[in-house]
Amino acid sequence: MKTSKPLKVLVQTTFAAAVATVMLGGLASTTLFSAETNSVAAPPKTDPAPASTNSAAVNAKAPEAEQPVLKHQLTGAELYSMHCNRCHPERYPTERTAAQWKTIMLHMQVRANIPGDQARLILQYLQDNSGR
């Protein structure tokens, strides 16, 4: 025990960080969306509907309000090419059917810790281009 300080510190730090992350995750579903909405909708205070949690709608309004900091919504194709060949050779959309992709994407979402909204966009892309 005496000579083990660095490892102990490492383990403790990991735990602390992990606990913090879980708390974040737990709050995520309630707070993250509203935080996102605020960060985009707050500067142009003219936006009459800040209660909307539909980030796409908020984004659509941003250019009208001449908001320079535009949140670029990544497309399913972009997310696919970001994620789907970093752990293994790329798996092409045509390799599977739309129904099969639904099962596989759930598998990959869990395995790769892909946030749900990104996973949905990727699934849509895979199904749109699937082998049937």
Next chain:
Amino acid sequence: MKKTMKTLCGILRLMLAGCVIGLALPSRVAAEVSDADFNALKETVQKLGEQVQNLQQSNIVQQQTHAQDLQQIQQLQQKLTETQQIATNAEQKSIEASMTQPMPRQPIDEATVNHNFMMMGDAEFQYAKIAGQHGAFLQADFAPIFLYRGGDNILFEAGFDTTLANNAPGSGGYTTTFNLSFAQLDYVMNDYMTFAGGELILPLGTYTERGAGWLNKIPDNPLAVDALLPGTGLGVELRGGIPVGNAGESLNYEVYVVNGPGSSDTTGTSGAAGNLDLGGNVGVLSDGSTVANLHGHPSGGARLGFFVPFKPHYDLEVGVSGQSGEWDDAGNHLWSAGVLDAALHLGASFEAKGEYIATRYGSDDIGTHYQQGWFVQAGYKLAGLDLELPLINNLEIVGRYDSLHGIYDSADNAFDFKTRRYTVGYVYYFTNTLLFEGDYEFLNSNDPSQADQFILQLSLGF
């Protein structure tokens, strides 16, 4: 333009002709025409002649301008075609640049899978030539994965590993093993959190979770991953990813509780170092007494990772993970591990990744054991050279350095076991999931049983 001019000229000529005829008519007619009339007519005819000349001249000028216009139009058209070509070229180049080097595709086999139940996995076999031994087909491996999806957010996944391998020199025959690699039930609670329970692949580093046959570019695992980490554990886990930026960045995490390493002790009293059972799920005494479980306290562990994509195919992921828990109640001995991991992609052709692993556990006989090891691995797909040679384009060159320092001896303040290994090799991609790998491993160890070896492996992901 030209046409109207022609008609005009025609009319004028007709009129002129009329006049001439009029002049040439017999004097009976002339008698009827006065001089004044004649002069007026003559003047008119002269004027008309002048006008005709003028018109003809302006016609010539107009024709010249028209020719110039035509030339200009032709030049513009040429320029336009050139610009269009440049634009298409640029577009094509940008498309090419943004595309992954295409790999031959695997045909779709629709008939073998149902809608929400699927079987997939990997299969491989190896040939190896170990220094000082004859070369031989070393092992065959079939590792199916079953997925069952129950609705939108429930998934059951289980992986098996059936391996047939030659026994070590000195003992004849071969051994077939059948293992449950993992079997877990996933419940996706929301976009950012999933609950998983069962036999879990432990997120100590990322290699274990991402090391299935066709995923790994080198046939064998890094020494430290095999020797120091438990691999799997029976327990529960919360995991997920939280987006933290606009460019796809995300924090990902796993927190889990598993039985953890146990003791293979048969007496229930001794906490000797040799009794550590890394894969031991419960550490039940092998004398049959299930009450005297040496494993009263589960282990806890976690990983926190940060994934930063710069653009498609360019990304960095770093993570820190650890696990700790009692492996032997009797001696109150802890087993703990800490792992740092990183993975980097620079374009579709280059990948580098590595892990540093350190573990420590207490024992009654030789006090605290430290073990550590690390690996770095890099791969470069030759398709990135744009050589347009089919055979070369399917090749990836790989290299790895890994080391394992085991059993720290506090008496002489040194590790009793030290191995360094250098691996160079290639992956040939027949398709994106059929890989033919070859590697040479140079070993540098204080353990004489560790020898250089040459391995070939064919692996298929399905």
